[in-house]
Amino acid sequence: MKEILWLGRGGQGAFTAAKLLGAAFAAKGEDAYSLAFPSFGPERRGAPVRAFTKLDDKPILDRSETELADYIVLLDETLFSPGLQNLLKPGGQIIVNTKTANPAWIAFDGDALARSLLLPVVNTVMLGALSGLSGVVTVEDMENAIDSYLAPKIREKNKQAVAQAAQEVQK
């Protein structure tokens, strides 16, 4: 099972990214199962939020929060703390929306790409970056999920975001 932990702030769309990833993966076919859920409880704009995506080739019976992740994706650099390393499986990676290089993480300047596309949030940009790095879903999988679950007027920009981020992160 691959487990992805998303860290963001209320309003940044961390859970939407978690859900799009889960939907994109599950739509692959018969042997593709996923769960996506937010950290449970009250919601507040700007407060740190977590979201989870679990991906497997068999039905996922464990619905508890991920204890060790294959990938931790931070939509906001200020949410980083060294303790996050302890939440990674061996070989796991932390992907941060930042300009700043750091041996602790893989930096991807999601803000810059989102700005260039006139997107107010970086969630789909970072989803694209994760997909480019991990290969857990293809750009096409993500585009299909966006077509199914985002409102029509924001689809094109977000599809551009995932495609461009997936390509740029591999440079």
Add this chain to the structure above:
Amino acid sequence: MSKQYLSGDEAFAAGIRLARPEVVSAYPITPQTIVVERLSDMVEDGSLDAEFIHVESEHSALSCAIGASAAGVRTFTATSSQGLLYMAEGLVYASGGRFPIVMMNANRSTALPWNIYGDQRDSLALLDTGWIQAYAENAQEALDLALLSYYIAEHKTVSTPFMVNLDGFILTHTYEEVDVPEQSQADAFLPKYETENCFDFDKPKNMAFSAGPDTNYIFKFKEHAAMRRAIPVIQEAEAKFAEVFGRQYTGLIDTYKTEDADYILITLGTIAGLSREIADKLRAEGKKVGVLRIRYLRPFPTDEIAQAVRNAKAVAVLEKDISFGAAGTVFTNVTSALQTAGLNVPAYNFIGGLGGRNISHADIEEIFAKTEQGTQRVNFIGIEVEA
């Protein structure tokens, strides 16, 4: 059929739309809110042809549903926790009046201390109100129960209200892929609601009346008998469901590797999934263990549980509930079933997940270990004292 990526709440709302209720009256409460929001969206966009009644409280939500059902139409409401408790007075009006209302309850802790997270104390506190109670394990089963519940509740021999329980957040807010049937399939499965238990100008009758000591007991007996008659109707409904939708459910209980098991964990709701995963792990280590998921708490599977655990050396009952001063309510019901069947199988109660606390892999492994070794009667996961 189309595959959609839905939360438990959304899946249930999708199932209710397919059931075509004519009246929806509900008051939002976390973690049920999304069901009410989606249904109100559906009424707004015309994809559900129902009267959506905005009410000022849960007491009114159920009262409205009772009134609508008494007018002879298919009716839906939904609630959770304190809202369900606020409905308590109406619950017995609905069941005593034999109004086959379907309600979704998002299982959530009860105050105090105030808590919005999932446990099962709300619905288990109201087991005796005459409602059929089913517990879903995943979003697909939730959607399917939205359809099955009307078939069973409205069956002429049953005519009893039906509460479908979804674990708060863990099921209501978790997204997964769900098969959403076509309307034509739903229509082939679920007949239109027809009843004589309604106001009718052509056949006027007294409804929701008083009954004194001379006749009251007959009505109560009839309620009990109708609830027991739900057992074969559940089977009938599931057989027809399998025919139309290709998914077969297993009646009042769902057993996993219990046939030859020495130790059986009995539980309900979403935690049954992780329990089966741990059972597989222990099986790989040579332990003969199994899991029994209770799907229906009312009517209670007395015979089914006894039959499934008759050869076990011990059983554990894991529930997110405590009846203070006694034990978990599910445990009390299970031990009563064992006693009724004359089985002398040691049974241990494990109380966990209260107020949304996580039940971990390690917790379930420990439950199996303690059940094998023998332990005290009532155990609180995470608290090491005599209870």
